Amino acid sequence: AAPDDGCPADLAPLEAMIPSDLKATALEKGRKLMQEFGVFAVFRPPPRSTEDAGAGGGALELAVGQPCQAKYGSSFYDAECMEIGESTVKVKYKYDSSEKEVPKEDVKASASASASFAAGDVVQGKYGQEFHEAEVLEVTDAGIKIRWKYNGSEAELAKEDVQAKPQEAKPEPLFIYGDGGAASSFKVKLYNDMSKEGLPLSFLSSLTWEPETGFGVSLMPIHAVAKCIGKGGSIVKRLRSITGAKIEFPGDKNAAERFALIGGSGAAREVARGLLDIVQNLPKEPEVAKSLPDCVVNVSVFVSYPSELKETVEGWQGEDLRKVNEELSCLTFGVDAAVVPLASSQPAAPLELEPGREVDGKYGDAWHACTILEVGEKVKIRWGYNSSEGEVEKQDLRAKLDGEAKALQERIASSRNIVVLAAEASRPQTVARVRAMVEVARPGTFLASGSEPALWQIPPDEQDALRAEQKVLEASRSQWGNASWGGGADQKWGKEDQWSKGEDKSWQKQGDSWSSGDKSWKKDDSWSSGGDASWKKEDSWGGGDKWGKQEDSKWDAKGDKWAKQDDKSWGQKDSWDSGNKRSWEGSSWDDSSKRARYDEPSQMQQMQQQQQQMQQQQMQQQQQ
Numbered sequence: 001a002a003p004d005d006g007c008p009a010d011l012a013p014l015e016a017m018i019p020s021d022l023k024a025t026a027l028e029k030g031r032k033l034m035q036e037f038g039v040f041a042v043f044r045p046p047p048r049s050t051e052d053a054g055a056g057g058g059a060l061e062l063a064v065g066q067p068c069q070a071k072y073g074s075s076f077y078d079a080e081c082m083e084i085g086e087s088t089v090k091v092k093y094k095y096d097s098s099e100k101e102v103p104k105e106d107v108k109a110s111a112s113a114s115a116s117f118a119a120g121d122v123v124q125g126k127y128g129q130e131f132h133e134a135e136v137l138e139v140t141d142a143g144i145k146i147r148w149k150y151n152g153s154e155a156e157l158a159k160e161d162v163q164a165k166p167q168e169a170k171p172e173p174l175f176i177y178g179d180g181g182a183a184s185s186f187k188v189k190l191y192n193d194m195s196k197e198g199l200p201l202s203f204l205s206s207l208t209w210e211p212e213t214g215f216g217v218s219l220m221p222i223h224a225v226a227k228c229i230g231k232g233g234s235i236v237k238r239l240r241s242i243t244g245a246k247i248e249f250p251g252d253k254n255a256a257e258r259f260a261l262i263g264g265s266g267a268a269r270e271v272a273r274g275l276l277d278i279v280q281n282l283p284k285e286p287e288v289a290k291s292l293p294d295c296v297v298n299v300s301v302f303v304s305y306p307s308e309l310k311e312t313v314e315g316w317q318g319e320d321l322r323k324v325n326e327e328l329s330c331l332t333f334g335v336d337a338a339v340v341p342l343a344s345s346q347p348a349a350p351l352e353l354e355p356g357r358e359v360d361g362k363y364g365d366a367w368h369a370c371t372i373l374e375v376g377e378k379v380k381i382r383w384g385y386n387s388s389e390g391e392v393e394k395q396d397l398r399a400k401l402d403g404e405a406k407a408l409q410e411r412i413a414s415s416r417n418i419v420v421l422a423a424e425a426s427r428p429q430t431v432a433r434v435r436a437m438v439e440v441a442r443p444g445t446f447l448a449s450g451s452e453p454a455l456w457q458i459p460p461d462e463q464d465a466l467r468a469e470q471k472v473l474e475a476s477r478s479q480w481g482n483a484s485w486g487g488g489a490d491q492k493w494g495k496e497d498q499w500s501k502g503e504d505k506s507w508q509k510q511g512d513s514w515s516s517g518d519k520s521w522k523k524d525d526s527w528s529s530g531g532d533a534s535w536k537k538e539d540s541w542g543g544g545d546k547w548g549k550q551e552d553s554k555w556d557a558k559g560d561k562w563a564k565q566d567d568k569s570w571g572q573k574d575s576w577d578s579g580n581k582r583s584w585e586g587s588s589w590d591d592s593s594k595r596a597r598y599d600e601p602s603q604m605q606q607m608q609q610q611q612q613q614m615q616q617q618q619m620q621q622q623q624q
Helices: 020-037 050-055 180-195 201-205 225-229 231-243 266-281 307-314 316-328 403-413 427-441 460-482 603-623
Strands: 014-018 040-043 067-072 075-084 088-093 099-103 107-109 122-127 130-139 144-148 154-157 162-164 172-177 216-222 246-248 258-264 301-306 331-334 358-363 366-375 379-383 389-392 397-399 415-421 553-556 561-564 587-589 596-598
Touching: 014 020, 014 180, 020 040, 020 172, 020 180, 067 088, 067 099, 075 107, 122 144, 122 154, 130 162, 172 180, 180 201, 180 216, 180 246, 180 258, 201 258, 216 266, 225 231, 225 266, 231 246, 231 266, 231 331, 258 266, 301 307, 301 427, 307 316, 307 415, 307 427, 316 331, 316 427, 358 379, 358 389, 366 397, 403 415, 415 427, 427 460
Parallel strands: none
Antiparallel strands: 014 172, 040 172, 067 075, 067 107, 075 088, 088 099, 122 130, 122 162, 130 144, 144 154, 216 258, 246 258, 301 415, 331 415, 358 366, 358 397, 366 379, 379 389, 553 561, 587 596
């Protein structure tokens, strides 16, 4: 039953407004989505009787010979009423004189060709077999002069080829019955799918959405969709996991305006909006977020640790922390110290505001000492640091911190502070993982060491979770430690971790290894053990060229290979071409020491050397 036809209040459906001309699309998409989300969606049924139709505003009165518009396919065309039955009407289409019986609901009144028009009226003019929007310029006895809207050209049309512009059909409600969360997700997905089939975003932006007091859908303008979606959808997947809300971004990616459709409970939608706002505006490191919405703070866990450990804990450019985000589908980022709540120091009772009381007031993103002067809708205060006066909101005042609370605030201010956002079920593990990364880098941060108390006190159950994650993390790092290059002079691969055996490509302890003596690569794909360290012709540079004592080569840009060149060998006094930007300047080969002798290279020279080494390594790998 429709909501006003006896539907119980506890089964009241969500409504999705659908443009009349897109009802067929909504039905097509909706049938599949009903199975996906386990809901039932239906339009209000048509009137069941003449009385019902009359109650809804009156039915079309038809007469034989009357002009009308009859539906053919998904569009209406001019026609003439030929016969009238109980449920059908026989019509003759004007454009080809064909006749057809159609249901009465597929016949509507025709825009009268004899209607009176005046200059400035917006009408529809016939061009070929279709009507297009136009503006009336002049009405004469012979016809009507119009200006086409689509290209601004003018034309003279017969009166019967001009009709009033049909009124836009009002959208119809699609009633969605089922679990509130599932119905909300159905509505979001339906609108998102229909936006790809012609549903304009302007229609969505004109709708009224459910308040965030229960299940429903919210529409939020978005100015940085790419940031909210992330590479391969990584960010939006995490946002869905954290909030439990259904989040989609309807419309074309090149649209001037973009929106987010958010479906779910009121609380989930509120948090999702807060996180989307944060993600869009999150500054690049080392900058941190200066504020967080209260709805986000309430579901956040803050982790603080000595700021000098930032790269050790989070990895170079935050790479290690990003891996945690991907693995556990969470979000972590740096926040300002003023954002971190002092939960352990907050008074249980509300702050009593009275003149003369010393408190802390919030100015920008920081708290400062001040004295209350007057209490009204706002509170007039005097700042302690410069004796100036001002007014602040009541929620921007807190009890003055002293003792442990003050020490805690000072410790937070000097720390690296990150916020951890994760789904409720996975939040404990996520927080424990981040804390374990800190504890491995600086033991004693969260777990007491001997008689020394931990720097940050956490509950016993959270300590147990931290220890479990710490064991996993240390075991993982221990594996990497064993699988490493040996520290000896031979720089070979450790004997316990080697390339798997098989054919000639295996890396074995005694076979194809780097030895400490000749530094050679065994077998055919190898550096020869001779003094010239030449590359054998089977795997040579270019067409048989090699690095030898007498004759050397340079890279031929045209031939894309190492080609022989005169006067480019590395001799006693020879150097790389001094005219070339990549030449080896200021250095030569010392015969006595067989070592390069040169002044300390500049930073640019060091970079060039590193680039040359990397290129040589890459070319060697390609040849192998």
